[in-house]
Structures are given as C-alpha cells and as structure tokens.
Amino acid sequence: MILHQFRYDQKAFWRNPASVFFTVAFPVVLLLIFATVFDGQTIEVDGGVEITAYYVPAIITLAVISATMQSLAMSLVIAREDGRLKRGRGTPMPAWVFIAGRVGNSIVTALMMLALIAVLGRVLYGVAIPWDELPAILITLVIGAAAFSCLGIALTAAIPTQDAAAPIVNALLLPLYFLSGIFIPDDELPSGVIEFANHFPIRDFFQAFFNAYLPGGDSGLDWGNLTVVMIWGVAGLLLAIRFFRWTPRSG
C-alpha cells in the first residue's frame, strides 16, 4: 500500500511545475551561478579545496533540504487546506501509510538530486565523484533527508494557510542557507555568523555531508554533526506527532 501511495505521489510531484522548479531546477541553477561566478578560487577549508569541489556538496545539501523539508511543508499544507488530507482520513488507509508515501517520495527525490548534482559537478567542473565514500555519503544523506522530512511535517503546524506556505518556508530556510556557508563559502563568513548558524541543523547537516563528500580524506561519517541532525529530526517527529493536523485550518 505504501508503494501504491508512493507511485501516485511521484506522479503528482513530477507534474507539478512549482515543485519541479524549486526542488530540481533551482539547485542546478544555483550550482551553475556560484561555480561560474567564483570560478578558479580556492577555499581555505580542510587545507584548501577548489571552489567547485566546495559547491557540489553544498548544493547537494541544499537540494536534500529542498526535496524534503521545503517540499513536504508546502505540499502538505496545500493538501490539508484543500481538504485532501481530511478526505484521505475518511478511507481505510492508515495515516502512517500516507506519511510514509510522502516521506519516501522526498527521500527518493533527494537521492536523485544527489546523482544529478554529482554528475553535473563531474561533467562541467571536473569534481571527482568520491565513489570510495559512497556508503558514508548515502548514510549521511538518508539520515539528513529523514530528519528534515520530520522537520518539514512539524513545520506545517505553524503554517495557517496555503498562501503563507512559501513565504514562511523561504523566510526560514534562505537566511540559514546563507549563514551556514551554503551560498557563501565558510572562509568568507565572519566567525560570529558561523557561530550563530551552528545553532541550526542546516549547518550540522552541511558539515556532515561535506566531510562525507570530500574525497580522499579520512573523514567519512561525521557522527558528531550527524547526531545533532538526528536530535533535530526526533524533535521534529515529536512535534509533528503532537501538532500535525489533517483538517483544514480555514473554511
């Protein structure tokens, strides 16, 4: 039944121009812009890396959060206010199947974005795909995707209407992308900013993913940052269980 739900969620997702744009096209465009603008620079991180080698994992981090937290928060609020969640609750389908279908959809999309950005980085900018680190990369990505899915579902409780969904989600995520070093490299951000961003899970997930993606290093799985991400995820899950609602807030 989960597979059944997942298939239709995928169909609806790929036919929705807004979700395809924000989740797929937006990260690709950002990668092209940043890699072009800052081409040739080196970043003073981990003993110096090429700017493009920095942006590939950075943009994958963004794409994962976009495919999970952002996409879920928006689509669930829209479905809730349409009355579609309420209608679903009137059928024999268990609630967890519905949620599992949506989260599955998000995680699969995140994995596809990993492949897409990694291949683009390799083809356009010669950023090696770190095959040796693949297990660490996949584990990190799935933990992050699951945690940000929970946070996205929890966030729906704070969004009152369909119109408010995009502004609230973007107002929350865009500044944190900047402050966490995803748009502007670490070494160009004042330390106070990084300090501040360290309070939020985007920074932790980015660091964990960056360390997993960096080739050759002995970093692999960064359990320190991953634990923080997981704690946020569990907190999101608890909030979601407590505050998620199936019936429209308006009307």
Add this chain to the structure above:
Amino acid sequence: MSELVISIRGLRKSYGETEAVRGIDLEVNRGEVFAFLGPNGAGKTTTVEILEGYRKRSGGEVSVLGEDPERAGREWRGRIGIVLQSCRLDPYLTARESLSLYAGYYANPRPVDEVIELVGLEGKADERTGKLSGGQQRRLDVGMALVGDPELLFLDEPTTGFDPAARRQAWETIAGLRDLGKTVFLTTHYMDEAQRLADRVAILAGGRVVARGAPEELGDRDNQPTVITYRGPEGEVSLTTTTPVETLNELTGRALAEGFALEGLEVKRPSLEDVYLELTDRNNGAVEQGVPLP
C-alpha cells in the same frame, strides 16, 4: 426490511459555551435516501461529521453500521463513503488516476471504469482534475466516495454553489445511488434538493430536529388547509378550505350559473418551502445563538 443503518439518541455537541447540536434523535434505514435539511449554522455539518467519525460528540449515543464512529476502525471506514462539503482533488492527477489511487485503499474496490461511468465522466477520465468544471469535480468527489463500494454514503451539501445545469447532473448521479442499493445520508439547505432526492427528510434548526417525515407529509402538509384565490364580481376573493374538491365544485358551479369568470384562479397548498421557512423561522432565536461551523 427496516434494518437500521444509522441510529442517533440524544446527540449533543458543544463548542465551549455554545451548543451546536442540542439533542437529536434520528434513525436511517438501509437503502433509503435521508436528507438533513436546514439553514447554515443549524448543526448539519457538525452532526454529519460526528457520524463520519471526524468529531467527538459531547453527549448521546450514536451507532453507524452497528459501530460507534468514535471507536470504529479501518474495516468500518471501508464500508462508508464520504463526500465532504468542500474538498479539492489533486490537480496534477487525472480523474482516472485519482480514482485508482483511492481504489488502492480498499479491500474490495469497485472497478474504476465502472465508477467513471456511474458518475458520467467517461469523456473526462483522462483529464487532469484541475481542468474539470465545478460540477464535474463534484461528480468525481462522489466517485471517490463510491470507489470503495460502500454500503453507506455521506454527502455534505453536494450541490452548494452550483448552476442549475450542474445541479441537475449531480442530482441524477445521486438518484442513481439509490438504484445501487446504497443508503445515502445527505445534508442540504435546498428544499427542492431534499424534495427531489430524499425518501425522508428531517428539518434541523438551531441544533434541533423541528420536523421529520416524507417530503410530502412534512409539517403535516397533507392536512393543511388549501387556499383558493380569484377575482369575481365582488373583487379579490381568498377562500381557505380543508375540502378543496367540494369548494371548487361549488365555486365553478356558481360561476357558470351566474356567468362570471374566475380571473386569476389559483389553488395553493403550502409548499415544502413554506413549511421549511415557517419551521426554521419559528426556531430562529435558536439559530442565531448557533455557532458558525468551523
């Protein structure tokens, strides 16, 4: 042949200080179309959502298909179909895909093509639902509730906001449900809708049932006096009679004998609308205290 599908005893529901439902008793038999008629804010949606298991009641007893909706599980949900008052469909799926998605939720769904035919969407099955007209979407809503092949169907204001043509089409679809042997619980604030579709009607005002019965018997309409009006030699005349056949015979006999015309002759029985307005007006005080439904 009078198996009870819905039975309600002393149902109450309050939101804070306000009582939206103030003690309702109702019974619905298998295979009948039952209409719950009342103005906005009368407590219709609150009641139907209690029956559907969406809301908890404050008091009274409710049994739907032999179970308490508050405690009923998945198996029970598979036996009912729900058409919500306002609900959109996923605009990026086609009508057929939406139905197939829901068919997958039920143990013994009705074939999707059959449902498409039942709700008259043959030509539109592969259109995205976002491209369907309001009336077509509503018929698809009914289809979504039918795809699990339920015994009992709830329709909450199925034609509110429709143009006359769309209403007529929706009515045909609903009338077709009776032929399938479904029990239908319908809420509406249109008298003609109740009159056209329902076997029995209960009129709700201010959270109470103020009248019930077959549409033609409501408010003792059968035994209400008939009003005959006409213009004769003596000017405008209005007669009230409980024996209209005799009165008319006498009147036309006199007109023929005396050679005057019965201009503008009208014979009027109170319509369901008259009864409805009279009943809900009488209870208006209660209506105004009612809470707007969330």
